[in-house]
Amino acid sequence: MAQRCSVTGKGPMSGNNVSHANNKTKRRQLPNLRTLRIKNEDGTTQKIKVAASTLRTMKKRAQAEAIQA
Numbered sequence: 001m002a003q004r005c006s007v008t009g010k011g012p013m014s015g016n017n018v019s020h021a022n023n024k025t026k027r028r029q030l031p032n033l034r035t036l037r038i039k040n041e042d043g044t045t046q047k048i049k050v051a052a053s054t055l056r057t058m059k060k061r062a063q064a065e066a067i068q069a
Contacts, residue, residue, distance in 0.1 A: 003033065004031075004049070005031060005033065005049060005050055005054055006049055007048075007050050007051075007054050007058075010031045010051050010054070012028045012030050012031065013028070013029045014029070015027055015028075031051045032051060032052040033049045033050065033052075034049070034051075034052055034055060035048070035050075036048055036049075036050050
């Protein structure tokens, strides 16, 4: 399975591990993915992977909409 958020498309980034002696080796920084179960209109459930930062944004927007309504 791909390490990618299904909502935002956020995926792995590459960078360097840097030691005290300033040696650099390549590394991957993976997104903090969470698995959610979503109910479809026909009653079936589907699992999707969503980044934790995306979940926070979705909760924040849902609260803002609830306050405005």
